[in-house]
Each structure stands twice: as structure tokens, then as C-alpha cells.
Amino acid sequence: MRRMMKKALSAILCAAMVMSMTGCGNTGTSTTATDTTATETTEATAASGETNSGAAGGDKVTLNVWHQWSNDTNELKAIYEKAVEDYMTENPNVVINSETLDTEAYKTKISAEFAGDASGIDVFYYWGAGMARKLVNADKLLPLDDYLTDDVKGKILEGSTGAFEFDGKLYSVPSFSWYMTLFCNKDLFDKAGAKIPTTYEELLDASKKLSALEGVTPMAAGAKDGWNAAFIYQALALREMGAAAENKMLAGQEDFGAEGYKDAADKVVELYNAGAFGKNPLESGNDDANAAFISGTAAMRLMGSWFANQVYTDDTATIDPANVVACKIPMIDGKGNDTDYCGGFVESFWVNKNTKYPEEAAKFAIYINEKMGVAAYETGSGFSGWTTEADESNLNPLFIQIKDLLGEGKEGVLAWDTSLDSEPATIHNEQTQTLFAPNADTEAFMEEHEAAINQ
Amino acid sequence: MFGLHKNERLDYIMDRMLGKKRYIAVFVLPALLLFLVFGIAPLITTGVYSLFDYDGIGKMDFLGLNNYIKLFTEDRYFPRALKNSFVLAGASIFIQLPISLVLALILAKGVKGEKAFRTIYFIPVVISSMVIGQLWMKIFHSEYGLLNIFIRFLGMKDFEYSWLSNPSTAFISTVVPSIWQYIGYHMLIFYAGIKSISTDYYEAARIDGATNWQTAIKITIPLLAPVLKTCMVFALTGSLRAFDLIYVMTNGGPNHASDVPGTLMYNNLFRKGLYGYGSAQAFFIVLECIILSFIISRIFKKAEDNASAI
Numbered sequence: 131m132r133r134m135m136k137k138a139l140s141a142i143l144c145a146a147m148v149m150s151m152t153g154c155g156n157t158g159t160s161t162t163a164t165d166t167t168a169t170e171t172t173e174a175t176a177a178s179g180e181t182n183s184g185a186a187g188g189d190k191v192t193l194n195v196w197h198q199w200s201n202d203t204n205e206l207k208a209i210y211e212k213a214v215e216d217y218m219t220e221n222p223n224v225v226i227n228s229e230t231l232d233t234e235a236y237k238t239k240i241s242a243e244f245a246g247d248a249s250g251i252d253v254f255y256y257w258g259a260g261m262a263r264k265l266v267n268a269d270k271l272l273p274l275d276d277y278l279t280d281d282v283k284g285k286i287l288e289g290s291t292g293a294f295e296f297d298g299k300l301y302s303v304p305s306f307s308w309y310m311t312l313f314c315n316k317d318l319f320d321k322a323g324a325k326i327p328t329t330y331e332e333l334l335d336a337s338k339k340l341s342a343l344e345g346v347t348p349m350a351a352g353a354k355d356g357w358n359a360a361f362i363y364q365a366l367a368l369r370e371m372g373a374a375a376e377n378k379m380l381a382g383q384e385d386f387g388a389e390g391y392k393d394a395a396d397k398v399v400e401l402y403n404a405g406a407f408g409k410n411p412l413e414s415g416n417d418d419a420n421a422a423f424i425s426g427t428a429a430m431r432l433m434g435s436w437f438a439n440q441v442y443t444d445d446t447a448t449i450d451p452a453n454v455v456a457c458k459i460p461m462i463d464g465k466g467n468d469t470d471y472c473g474g475f476v477e478s479f480w481v482n483k484n485t486k487y488p489e490e491a492a493k494f495a496i497y498i499n500e501k502m503g504v505a506a507y508e509t510g511s512g513f514s515g516w517t518t519e520a521d522e523s524n525l526n527p528l529f530i531q532i533k534d535l536l537g538e539g540k541e542g543v544l545a546w547d548t549s550l551d552s553e554p555a556t557i558h559n560e561q562t563q564t565l566f567a568p569n570a571d572t573e574a575f576m577e578e579h580e581a582a583i584n585q
Numbered sequence: 586m587f588g589l590h591k592n593e594r595l596d597y598i599m600d601r602m603l604g605k606k607r608y609i610a611v612f613v614l615p616a617l618l619l620f621l622v623f624g625i626a627p628l629i630t631t632g633v634y635s636l637f638d639y640d641g642i643g644k645m646d647f648l649g650l651n652n653y654i655k656l657f658t659e660d661r662y663f664p665r666a667l668k669n670s671f672v673l674a675g676a677s678i679f680i681q682l683p684i685s686l687v688l689a690l691i692l693a694k695g696v697k698g699e700k701a702f703r704t705i706y707f708i709p710v711v712i713s714s715m716v717i718g719q720l721w722m723k724i725f726h727s728e729y730g731l732l733n734i735f736i737r738f739l740g741m742k743d744f745e746y747s748w749l750s751n752p753s754t755a756f757i758s759t760v761v762p763s764i765w766q767y768i769g770y771h772m773l774i775f776y777a778g779i780k781s782i783s784t785d786y787y788e789a790a791r792i793d794g795a796t797n798w799q800t801a802i803k804i805t806i807p808l809l810a811p812v813l814k815t816c817m818v819f820a821l822t823g824s825l826r827a828f829d830l831i832y833v834m835t836n837g838g839p840n841h842a843s844d845v846p847g848t849l850m851y852n853n854l855f856r857k858g859l860y861g862y863g864s865a866q867a868f869f870i871v872l873e874c875i876i877l878s879f880i881i882s883r884i885f886k887k888a889e890d891n892a893s894a895i
Contacts, residue, residue, distance in 0.1 A: 237855075238855055241641050241642060241855075241858070242641075244642050245641050245642055245860075264640060264642055264643065264858070265642060267643055268642045268643035268644070270642065354750075354838075409727065409728075409747065410727045410728075410747040410750050412747075412750035412838070412839050413726065413727060413747055413749065413750045551858075552640075552856065552857050552858035553857040553858065553859060556852065556856045556857045557857075560838075560840070560841075563838065563839060563840065564839065564840045567750065567751075567752070567839055567840075
């Protein structure tokens with residue numbers, strides 16, 4: 131009897147352990163379940179990696195790489211997978227093990243992993259400037275200076291490493307950049323008898339004329355998503371303040387509070403009151419606003435250069451992409467510099483300081499940043515940070531327009547929510563949303579910003 | 586004969602086993618382990634984080650109770666969020682529960698298509714909050730929303746709002762679906778409770794000439810006291826930790842007008858990266874739920890005693 135009980139006891143204990151393991155396992159599978167194909171290949175390579183390392187006596191190096199191209203329809207995902215395959219062929223001793231999640235979930239996952247030592251991550255995709263600073267301050271990132279050969283340094287585009295440098299060390303190399311563009315639907319402008327705006331006055335005038343058209347919103351703001359609202363404010367603030375002053379403010383070298391920042395907020399309110407964003411801009415978000423533009427119910431959209439790709443490739447688009455004009459952010463009379471722009475290099479691959487294979491991880495991170503930078507350019511979604519030759523045959527005309535605009539650019543300002551710490555960044559996005567409602571209070575807007583940014 | 590003997594023996598073994606604390610411990614262990622690992626441990630870590638200034642990655646600086654003090658002194662949004670959650674709780678208890686109770690009373694009385702109605706009222710409970718949120722967002726939409734179309738049809742132009750993006754109507758607009766969603770849930774609990782009341786009471790009452798109204802007030806509701814208590818605790822705690830619907834519909838906006846502690850906590854934890862401060866809010870919600878549930882239990886204690894005495 132006693133023996134039976136012992137058996138029962140061990141069975142129960144086993145069951146308890148298995149239960150708790152499935153508990154842990156569940157979170158793992160559900161996070162990777164967003165992309166079954168990637169998980170399958172991942173598991174396969176991981177398994178082969180383990181058996182190999184056992185057989186060959188530990189010569190194999192397995193790198194766990196995390197990125198956020200989780201959607202199979204994203205061209206960059208396929209390009210990434212191809213690049214990884216090529217890398218493994220060239221470096222037979224390295225096995226790359228990729229994991230992916232959707233952007234918001236990805237950010238949360240990375241934060242959670244780095245609350246510990248993130249032992250399951252060697253190389254990972256992340257945002258530079260303010261977002262990476264948190265990781266740098268916590269000493270979680272590996273500086274890449276020692277691993278950069280002169281050959282590699284020579285290929286990096288000049289002035290593209292600002293978001294990756296902290297305290298004189300380079301923690302990543304650039305991949306691709308973006309450029310904030312005012313997309314205008316020329317058909318609707320012609321219909322309304324409005325002029326494609328190059329100055330704020332023209333923008334205001336065009337907004338008034340366009341709002342007279344039945345069923346047309348002059349500019350789709352997408353303000354339900356904070357960062358969309360923030361884009362419009364940031365564009366006007368760039369023209370009021372100039373890039374140099376803004377960059378100093380964002381780096382914490384100068385306080386927020388200059389009159390120009392308030393003037394920019396007042397201009398957003400003025401545009402709102404003129405009907406530029408329709409009646410209820412807070413009702414629709416980024417996707418709705420993009421849809422409104424490509425279906426011809428909005429005449430303007432202020433967006434990153436990546437939107438050019440959607441204008442050309444989205445199946446639901448009903449406008450003629452050839453009639454879309456890419457413009458610079460309109461100038462404000464007597465202020466700013468027209469070589470200033472919003473955008474720049476901020477996304478790239480980084481190396482976990484705790485990685486077991488710093489050299490291999492750094493080598494791969496540099497490789498994949500270059501590959502993805504060039505690929506982003508070739509597919510017309512971003513601008514490469516490398517002087518490496520790229521195939522320009524597939525670029526759409528809209529993207530080429532933007533490329534020419536970028537060619538005139540000298541100093542860029544990143545989106546504020548990537549430059550600032552996460553707390554002021556969130557407050558900034560929230561506060562810009564308040565400008566898109568009746569009775570906006572720009573005094574309060576300034577006070578909230580000062581309290582959040584000038585800490 | 587032999588089989589009987591074996592059964593007796595098994596009974597004897599079971600008795601002996603359950604008599605020993607060791608064996609009881611073994612049987613309780615799996616559930617206890619799961620509860621501790623997934624219930625209590627996170628709660629304790631949240632409690633610990635709430636005492637620190639912590640960004641989720643870097644150093645942790647001990648603050649003591651300062652995070653909790655900040656909730657009520659410095660945070661301009663938390664008191665309003667708290668007030669909103671109490672409005673929601675009040676609406677749940679004083680609007681949602683009575684409607685559920687009336688529906689349950691009518692259904693339990695036996696109407697034609699009882700089963701069909703029961704299922705229909707329960708449908709919103711089964712649907713994901715994400716879907717319900719999307720549905721009501723369409724209803725409240727200022728241009729093509731059902732509500733505004735109806736208002737336009739009635740010709741009351743002054744009452745046309747952009748419901749979810751107007752600070753003065755946003756929160757109320759999220760309360761309506763929150764209440765609507767769980768009416769069927771409470772109705773089903775009430776319904777089951779009513780069905781479990783012995784029909785003897787009703788027969789006796791009918792012989793004495795009691796009306797439907799009288800039986801409902803004098804028999805059904807007093808006997809439902811334990812069920813009422815359960816529903817009230819669910820409605821209250823559900824409102825205090827409300828999150829999903831409001832997150833989908835307004836995410837606490839515009840400018841925090843429709844924030845509840847749940848959405849505020851989420852934004853502090855995952856958007857602003859304030860792990861310590863967000864944990865304090867999370868822990869506060871837990872404490873608040875426990876204390877208020879306890880108070881409700883005390884209030885109902887007498888009523889329950891009466892119910893069990895019958």
C-alpha cells in the first residue's frame with residue numbers, strides 16, 4: 131500500500147510540475163504564435179543547432195535575434211529571412227534563431243526581458259535616441275566600436291549615427307531613415323481651386339478652400355493616435371524653431387518653453403478652427419487617416435516616407451498615385467530653414483551586453499543593419515544609411531520625389547516620442563491631441579510640456 | 586461477496602488517507618501551487634515594486650509609500666479616474682443589476698421562448714470586449730453612427746455630439762456599453778438562483794392569495810440575498826478594475842476625460858515606463874476591491890442569515 135501511495139505521490143508531483151511548465155510554456159507559444167512559419171523554422175534551426183553543438187563539440191554558435199517584422203505581407207520580413215539564410219551559408223558555424231512580435235507587444239516584451247538579463251536575446255531590433263538611452267544607462271547594450279572595421283566605417287553614410295551614439299560610444303550602426311512628407315492629392319486641390327502649399331499661409335488658405343468640397347477633409351490627421359497628432363505639431367514646431375534649437379531641447383541641453391513652441395500649438399488650433407482636420411479629428415486614427423487619403427476623401431496627409439509605398443501598393447487605394455505630390459513641410463514666413471526636416475535614422479539592430487558571443491553577435495548586427503538598410507531603400511520604404519550600391523529599378527515615382535526632397539535636407543529632427551524619455555514622450559503625444567478639440571488651451575499645453583520635459 | 590469486500594477496503598483506505606494531514610496536503614498541492622505561482626506571487630511582486638521608483642529596466646530606488654501619496658496629491662488624473670470608476674460601479678449596481686433582476690424574474694416566471702431570450706441576453710457576455718468596443722464605436726460615430734443618425738431623424742440637431750471624442754460625453758458613452766454588456770451575465774445568475782428556490786413557497790403563497798408582485802418582493806428577493814451579494818461583488822469589482830472596453834473605445838481620452846484606474850495604470854506601466862508608480866495603482870485597485878467586497882459581505886450578512894433561516 132505504501133508503495134502505491136508513493137507512486138501516486140510522484141505522479142501528482144509530476145502532474146503539478148507539468149502543469150506549471152505548461153503555464154510558463156503558454157506565454158511562450160502565444161507570443162510566437164503570431165507567426166507560425168517563423169516559429170517553425172526557428173524551432174527547426176534551434177534543434178539542429180543543439181544537436182550540432184553536441185556533436186561537433188561546441189563549435190556552433192547560436193544567436194537569438196528578435197525583430198518586429200511579424201507580418202507576412204511585409205516585404206521587409208521576407209528580405210530579412212533571405213539575408214539571414216545568406217548569412218548562415220557564408221558563416222556555417224553560426225545558427226540564427228529569429229523571433230518576432232507585433233510592434234506594441236514587441237516593445238513590451240523587450241522591456242520585460244531587459245528587466246532581467248535578457249539571456250534569450252543576443253541581437254535585437256530597437257529604436258535609438260531616447261528609447262535606447264534607457265538601456266544604455268542600465269548598461270544593457272554592447273558598444274560596437276571594437277567590432278567596426280575601417281571597411282565598414284567607410285560605408286556608413288555621414289551624419290547618420292546620431293541616434294546610436296551615447297557618451298562617445300557607438301552602440302549600433304544605422305539601417306534606414308524616414309522623412310516626414312506632406313502628401314497632397316492634386317486632383318482635389320485642382321477641384322477646390324487651391325494651391326499646393328509651400329508656406330503656412332497657403333496651407334491655411336488651401337484648407338479653407340478644400341473644406342468647402344463636399345465629403346472631403348482637407349487634411350487627414352489621424353489624431354486618435356497620439357503620434358499622428360504629434361506629427362502635425364512637430365512639423366509646425368520645426369518651422370517655428372528650426373532643427374538646431376529643437377535638437378538641443380530634445381537632448382536636454384535647452385529647456386522647452388520658447389515662444390515658437392507655443393506659436394506652433396496656436397497654429398495647429400488655427401488650422402483646426404479653419405476646418406483643416408474635419409469636424410472630429412480625434413475620432414479616427416492612423417489607419418483610418420491613411421485610408422481616407424488613399425480613397426480620395428482627404429486631400430492631404432502629413433506622414434513618414436513609408437506611406438509612399440502604401441499609396442502605390444495598397445489594393446484599396448482608389449486615387450491615382452501619379453497625381454500625388456510629395457512636399458516639404460510648409461515654411462513659416464521669416465522663420466526656420468528650408469533645409470531642416472523631420473526624420474532620420476532611429477531604428478536598427480543592437481547587441482545585448484550579456485550575450486555569450488559578443489563578437490559573432492556584433493558581426494551579425496552590423497551585417498543585418500546594412501542589409502536591411504539597403505533593402506528598405508530598394509523597396510521604397512526608407513533611405514539607406516549605407517553608401518553601398520542599391521538597385522533603384524523598383525522605386526515608385528512618389529518615393530523618388532521624396533528622395534529628392536531628402537537630398538536638399540541638412541539637419542533632421544527625429545520624432546519627439548523616440549527622442550524623449552518614455553514619460554515625457556507619452557505626455558507630449560497626449561497633449562498634442564488636446565489641440566485637435568474645441569476650446570484647446572495652449573497655455574496648459576505649454577505648462578504640461580514644461581513640467582514633463584524640463585525635469 | 587469479494588467485490589463488496591474490496592469496496593469496503595477502498596473506503597477504509599480513503600478514510601485513512603484523508604485522515605492524515607500529509608495526504609490532504611498532497612492533494613491540495615497542485616491547485617495551491619498554481620494559485621501561489623500565478624495569483625499570489627505576482628501580487629506580492631507588484632506590491633514590492635509599488636514601493637520603488639523603477640522604470641522596469643534600470644535601478645530601483647526605494648520610496649516607501651511615496652508612490653501612494655503621489656496618487657492623491659500630485660497626480661491630477663488619478664482622482665478623476667477613481668471618481669469615474671465609482672460612477673461606473675454605481676451605474677452597475679443601481680442600473681445594471683435591477684434591470685438584470687427584472688429580466689430574470691420575468692424569464693423565470695415562464696414566458697414563451699424562455700430559452701431563446703436567455704440565450705439572446707447572454708450573447709454580449711460571450712462576445713469579446715474588443716468586438717463590443719468596435720460595435721459601439723460605430724454606434725457613437727459622429728458622422729455615420731446610429732445614434733446621431735437617429736438624432737438627426739428626430740431633428741434635434743443640438744444633441745448631435747461626437748460622443749467619444751467630446752470630453753463631456755466620452756465617459757458616459759463608455760459606461761453605456763459596459764453596463765449593457767453584462768446585463769445578461771447577472772440575469773443568468775439571478776435566473777439560476779430563482780430557479781433553485783423551492784416551488785413550495787410559491788404554492789403556499791398562491792393559496793394565501795398573494796399577487797405576483799408580492800411573491801417577488803416577499804419571497805423571491807429575500808431568498809435571493811446570497812445571489813444578490815455575489816452579483817453585487819462581481820458588479821462592483823468588475824467596475825473598479827474596468828479596462829478592456831474603455832481601452833478600446835477611448836483609451837481614457839480625450840485628455841483623460843474617460844480614464845479609469847485600469848487605463849491609467851496601463852499607460853503608466855507600458856507607455857510611460859513608470860513600473861513602480863503603475864504598480865502602486867495596480868495594487869491600489871486590488872486593495873480597493875478586497876475592502877469593498879468585504880464591506881458588501883458585512884452588509885449582506887444579516888439578510889443572508891434571514892434567507893438561510895427560512
